[in-house]
Amino acid sequence: MLQANDQQRELREAIRAIGPALGAEHIARDRTGTFSEGGWKRLAETGLFGLPFGEEFGGLGQDLLTTMYVLEALGESCRDGGLNFSASTHIVSAGVALHRYGRAELKARYLPGICSGTTIGAHAITEPEGGSDIMRMRTTAVADGDAFVLNGTKAFVSNGPLADLIVVYARTGKPENPAGLTAFLVERDTPGLTTGRPIEKMGLRTSPLCELFLDGVRVPRSQVIGSVGAGFLVLDHVMKWEILCSFVINLGEMRHRLERCVEYARTRTQFGAPIGSYQSTANRIVEMKIDVETSRKWLYDTAEKLSSNQNVATDIAIAKLVTSEANVRSALSAIQIFGGYGYTAEYGLEKEMRNAVAGTIYSGTTEIQKQRISTLMGLNRAATPKRA
Amino acid sequence: MTTTEGITEAIRTHILAEYLPGTPREELETSYDLLDNGVVTSLDLLALISWVEQRFQVPIDEVEISPDHFRSVDAMSEFVKRTTGK
Numbered sequence: 115m116l117q118a119n120d121q122q123r124e125l126r127e128a129i130r131a132i133g134p135a136l137g138a139e140h141i142a143r144d145r146t147g148t149f150s151e152g153g154w155k156r157l158a159e160t161g162l163f164g165l166p167f168g169e170e171f172g173g174l175g176q177d178l179l180t181t182m183y184v185l186e187a188l189g190e191s192c193r194d195g196g197l198n199f200s201a202s203t204h205i206v207s208a209g210v211a212l213h214r215y216g217r218a219e220l221k222a223r224y225l226p227g228i229c230s231g232t233t234i235g236a237h238a239i240t241e242p243e244g245g246s247d248i249m250r251m252r253t254t255a256v257a258d259g260d261a262f263v264l265n266g267t268k269a270f271v272s273n274g275p276l277a278d279l280i281v282v283y284a285r286t287g288k289p290e291n292p293a294g295l296t297a298f299l300v301e302r303d304t305p306g307l308t309t310g311r312p313i314e315k316m317g318l319r320t321s322p323l324c325e326l327f328l329d330g331v332r333v334p335r336s337q338v339i340g341s342v343g344a345g346f347l348v349l350d351h352v353m354k355w356e357i358l359c360s361f362v363i364n365l366g367e368m369r370h371r372l373e374r375c376v377e378y379a380r381t382r383t384q385f386g387a388p389i390g391s392y393q394s395t396a397n398r399i400v401e402m403k404i405d406v407e408t409s410r411k412w413l414y415d416t417a418e419k420l421s422s423n424q425n426v427a428t429d430i431a432i433a434k435l436v437t438s439e440a441n442v443r444s445a446l447s448a449i450q451i452f453g454g455y456g457y458t459a460e461y462g463l464e465k466e467m468r469n470a471v472a473g474t475i476y477s478g479t480t481e482i483q484k485q486r487i488s489t490l491m492g493l494n495r496a497a498t499p500k501r502a
Numbered sequence: 503m504t505t506t507e508g509i510t511e512a513i514r515t516h517i518l519a520e521y522l523p524g525t526p527r528e529e530l531e532t533s534y535d536l537l538d539n540g541v542v543t544s545l546d547l548l549a550l551i552s553w554v555e556q557r558f559q560v561p562i563d564e565v566e567i568s569p570d571h572f573r574s575v576d577a578m579s580e581f582v583k584r585t586t587g588k
Contacts, residue, residue: 214564249544292544293537293569341568346544347551351564425552427545489545 116179116414125180126187128160133191140194140320144465147312147319149276153197154231162188163205164229167213171225178355178417181205182362189366193462195469196320198367202360203272203321204228208235208279210355211297215340215348220299224279236277238268238326239349245270246482248283248295248349253328255284255296262286262298262338264306264331272476274324275312278302281352282328283345295345299337306331317468354430357477358417361437364473365409368444371466372402375451389451398447405440412436428490435483438473445470509558510579516553517575521546532575547572558582 118126136153143150157163166181167173176184188198209228212221227233241251253266264284271280280300287294300307310325340348379390379399389395412433420426445467449456456463474480488494510532518525521541536542542550550572555562560582571581 217565288538290540290543291537292542292547293573340564341566343570344568346547347567347569350544350548423555425549427548486545490549 116183118183122176122180122183125161125165125174125176125184129162129184129187130191132156132160133188134193136197137191137193140197141459141462141465143194143320144196145319145459147314147322149200149320149322150194150197153192153194154200157188157197157201158231161229162201163209163231166205167209167225167229171221172229173225178358178421179414182358182413182417185359186362186366186369189363189368190370191366194320195367195466196318198363199318199360199469199472200273200276200321202356202363203237204231204235206352206355206359207237207273208233208281208299211237211281211339211348211352212299214351215297215344216299217336220337220339224299227278233278234273234276235279235281236271236273237281237283237352238271238274239283240268240270242267242269242325246479249292249346250289251283251285251295253282253284255286255298255333257286257335258332260336261332261334262296264298264300264328264333266328268326268328270313270323270476271309271326272321272323274309274326275322280307280326281339281348282326282333283349284328286342286345292346293343295349296342297339297345297348298333299339300331300333304331304333315472317465317470317472319468353477354420354426357430357434358413358420360477361409361434361441361473362413364437364441364470365406365413367466367469368402368406368409368441371444371448371463372399372406375399375402375448379451395451398451402444402447405444409433409437409440428487431478431483431486431490434477435480438470439480441470441473442467506579506583509582510575512557513554513578513582514575516557517541520549530575532579534575535573536575537569537573542572554578554582558586560585 136156161174164173165176165184169175192198212225228235243252255262255264282298282300283295285294286296306329308327312322312324376399379395380388382389416426416429416433419429448463449467452461452463455461514530518530547569554560572578
């Protein structure tokens with residue numbers, strides 16, 4: 115677990131200090147599905163978007179654990195869960211992919227804008243026909259001279275309606291072949307690329323989402339991230355960061371919710387005693403506490419292992435599954451503890467429940483995480499022996 | 503084990519044990535395409551890269567790394583030799 119130094123605490127406190135202002139009017143924005151442009155600019159001013167990227171690009175040059183430590187404070191202090199999610203998506207989708215796998219000239223051209231928040235990033239992975247079965251994606255990229263021509267449709271592109279820069283994953287080889295995907299960095303105004311209208315959704319309504327259409331989009335070979343055929347490796351790295359960064363924000367949200375419930379259970383009186391003195395309520399809060407601590411351990415322990423180049427394929431799936439499911443339980447418990455007030459929009463807890471459900475779906479559903487874990491345990495392989 | 507033959511055989515032993523259990527050693531040709539033929543899946547590839555990195559102390563260059571380096575026993579052996587100078 116991270117033992118924060120002065121600089122790390124300072125970064126965290128800077129976010130914590132502006133969190134309440136970032137979340138102002140969050141319920142009204144959720145109702146209309148409005149992205150907070152003002153909140154984005156304030157976040158940019160803190161340097162948050164450049165946290166894990168090199169100082170030569172305008173970033174703060176911090177490591178993964180520090181980035182998570184600061185993002186946890188964002189989740190704890192800012193009640194606009196959609197803004198938090200958009201910030202995390204921006205950092206990991208284009209920034210992390212470029213920072214780790216991009217060639218020097220690509221980094222020099224694009225990372226400064228990502229760090230300053232003036233260039234908004236997104237990635238396009240899921241397609242209308244499927245999201246989990248990524249190795250069978252239908253979007254294709256065909257080599258043509260010094261470029262690739264991309265065709266296909268992408269679904270559920272978070273930040274899509276805002277994005278200036280999109281990492282598009284497309285098939286350059288056979289379906290299911292691990293060498294069959296390539297990652298392309300595509301600018302928003304590239305001819306042939308269009309976005310659909312923002313899609314209405316259950317939660318994270320202040321983080322816009324849309325479809326992306328690629329019709330003969332010509333992308334220079336120099337815009338390939340990593341090497342041709344290495345798209346799955348880029349995606350795997352990005353997904354690890356996405357899970358750790360977006361769910362550590364959820365951890366912060368769970369911590370805030372827990373504190374709110376403890377305070378309420380101590381002061382709300384029924385039948386002449388605080389409701390927290392009743393075992394049924396106290397137990398619910400204890401379970402919320404256990405969920406917070408379990409999620410924290412899985413997220414930070416996995417990040418430590420990843421930072422020391424250990425194989426975290428199983429850990430990351432468990433961390434994602436544990437935290438996302440805990441967040442839903444925590445949000446439902448908070449509504450129950452607050453009773454009728456929790457059910458109203460005014461208290462913001464029903465919104466947090468709707469936001470939390472998204473976490474069990476994006477970055478690989480709960481079912482897919484279990485499938486991955488079982489595969490890594492060799493269970494699937496035993497059922498279908500291979501032959502050379 | 504740093505000779506060319508030693509590296510190739512260590513990789514072949516690992517592939518047989520992890521991804522082709524029960525397959526006789528002589529049936530796995532070192533040029534056999536493990537990716538095209540579905541022996542090594544996307545999840546397997548991550549574990550395989552990690553194994554090669556640790557087993558042979560290979561410095562992985564994220565910009566240059568390609569699944570093609572792990573396409574066959576020969577490809578992996580060549581990759582290890584080139585990157586470690588063995």
